[in-house]
Amino acid sequence: MKLRFLIFLTVSTVFAFLLAKHDVTHVGIETSRYSTVESVLERGTFAIDDSFFTTPDKCERNGHFYGDKPPLVTFGAIAWGRVLKCFGVRYLDGNYFRAVYLTGVLTFILSCFTGWFFYLGLRRRPRMPENYRIAMSVLSVASTLVLSYAVTLNNHTLCAAVLMGLVLLLERCEETGLTRLRAFMAGVLTGLILNLEFVSGGVLGIAVFVFVLTSVSPRRIENALMYAAGAGLLILLEAGMNMLSYGSPLPLYLFTHKPSFTEKNYLSYAFNILFGFEGFFLYMPALLFAGFACASECMRRDRVFVYMMASTLAAVFLFVVGTSDYGGWCYGYRFLIPFAPVLLYYIAIWFGRPRPRLKRWKVFRLALLWGVVFAAVGVMNPWNAGYEGSSTPKNALPNHFKNGFLANAFVFCWQTSPRSALTQLFIDRVYGREYAMLYLLMELNNRNDHAGLQRVMEELRAMEEAAAEQENTTGNAPE
Numbered sequence: 001m002k003l004r005f006l007i008f009l010t011v012s013t014v015f016a017f018l019l020a021k022h023d024v025t026h027v028g029i030e031t032s033r034y035s036t037v038e039s040v041l042e043r044g045t046f047a048i049d050d051s052f053f054t055t056p057d058k059c060e061r062n063g064h065f066y067g068d069k070p071p072l073v074t075f076g077a078i079a080w081g082r083v084l085k086c087f088g089v090r091y092l093d094g095n096y097f098r099a100v101y102l103t104g105v106l107t108f109i110l111s112c113f114t115g116w117f118f119y120l121g122l123r124r125r126p127r128m129p130e131n132y133r134i135a136m137s138v139l140s141v142a143s144t145l146v147l148s149y150a151v152t153l154n155n156h157t158l159c160a161a162v163l164m165g166l167v168l169l170l171e172r173c174e175e176t177g178l179t180r181l182r183a184f185m186a187g188v189l190t191g192l193i194l195n196l197e198f199v200s201g202g203v204l205g206i207a208v209f210v211f212v213l214t215s216v217s218p219r220r221i222e223n224a225l226m227y228a229a230g231a232g233l234l235i236l237l238e239a240g241m242n243m244l245s246y247g248s249p250l251p252l253y254l255f256t257h258k259p260s261f262t263e264k265n266y267l268s269y270a271f272n273i274l275f276g277f278e279g280f281f282l283y284m285p286a287l288l289f290a291g292f293a294c295a296s297e298c299m300r301r302d303r304v305f306v307y308m309m310a311s312t313l314a315a316v317f318l319f320v321v322g323t324s325d326y327g328g329w330c331y332g333y334r335f336l337i338p339f340a341p342v343l344l345y346y347i348a349i350w351f352g353r354p355r356p357r358l359k360r361w362k363v364f365r366l367a368l369l370w371g372v373v374f375a376a377v378g379v380m381n382p383w384n385a386g387y388e389g390s391s392t393p394k395n396a397l398p399n400h401f402k403n404g405f406l407a408n409a410f411v412f413c414w415q416t417s418p419r420s421a422l423t424q425l426f427i428d429r430v431y432g433r434e435y436a437m438l439y440l441l442m443e444l445n446n447r448n449d450h451a452g453l454q455r456v457m458e459e460l461r462a463m464e465e466a467a468a469e470q471e472n473t474t475g476n477a478p479e
Helices: 002-019 028-043 071-086 097-111 113-123 130-142 145-150 156-176 180-196 198-213 220-246 266-274 285-295 303-322 334-351 358-380 404-416 421-431 433-446 450-476
Strands: 058-061 064-067
Touching (some): 002 097, 002 113, 028 071, 064 220, 071 097, 071 220, 097 113, 097 145, 113 130, 113 334, 130 145, 130 334, 145 156, 145 358, 156 180, 156 334, 198 334, 285 303, 285 358, 334 358, 358 404, 404 433, 421 433, 433 450
Antiparallel strands (some): 058 064
């Protein structure tokens, strides 16, 4: 196991250095955190008034602005930034690229622990080929949006790793018994998830509490109290970080992000976040095979499986009811990312049983390949400009760019071969020339790609000159 872990860590580190981003997009999810990190490290304050990272995701308190994101990831980035500062890597004006890059490297490596926990879980399953375990563990990252988002500072992929760790702990509780220490650790992990994702953490916190309370143990009440103590400790940690940041235990996120109940068609919204243009299952169709696992009597006898599936369904319901922006400027429906490896984990168990059904296995492999392609395209920019539902004005440009996969593919084609047939197909057939060129300006500006912006401006000038020349030619033609 030590050799396998060393190989895992080496491979994860290599890909982290290859894929991590050197710069920050203009999307508030990134800039809100980095503005706080830069302000603390360079000016000693959590107020972001003077940060060179401008962000729309902020909240005003006592005459100052503060980033409104849950604080745990930000505090972790601050601690990592202090380590980097000891080696001369600082967030100073235009010299911050190395700090951003190394922060992305750390985020990627930590996110890859999703795959390691995945592998440890499959190792406990008998009669499963080792090559199959390794392949599925790699795909738990490479075939899901965990790969797409792990290249930047974010909370979703870190939450996915913690959630897989929670699954392992609960399985151990079922196998060898629930002790007070394990109940406490389960509370710590659910509290950690709550610090990373409010909705997912709230759902899992309740579900795991019921799991502990209904476990076969003579000390159920004591275990439940230990669980509550572990979760409460992490809730107090978040309150303490909020107090340290801006003097209030309440998260600023509660003031800047309100549930949306009336600004959407529920059926249309649910379809589009699950199957439509930002569809969770459109980007990761292999996860649809979770339905076969749910239909299996053997799988339903696994209490951890039942509680995880119930938590996933509850989270989906709450996100359908309470959100309306499709996750904002992002690639796919990002809020459900932590549940993707868990679904794939149980699908891997279902397919890994003896005598798999070969026809379904072939379709499953194609679905996994689809996921790999979509995840790889997401690596180009998981925070891409696009449609935000009720947040987007009716006549705004993002209304025409709803699918993150197509948008990223279009920008990639333009950057690599602007005159190719595929690029022209995007421009002339998919989006229309005017919208396509304007979107390139928006998205390349979002990515801080100044060379790309210059190329687009030159193309626009050439288009104007060609149009003017054609107009002059038409105007001078004899009747």
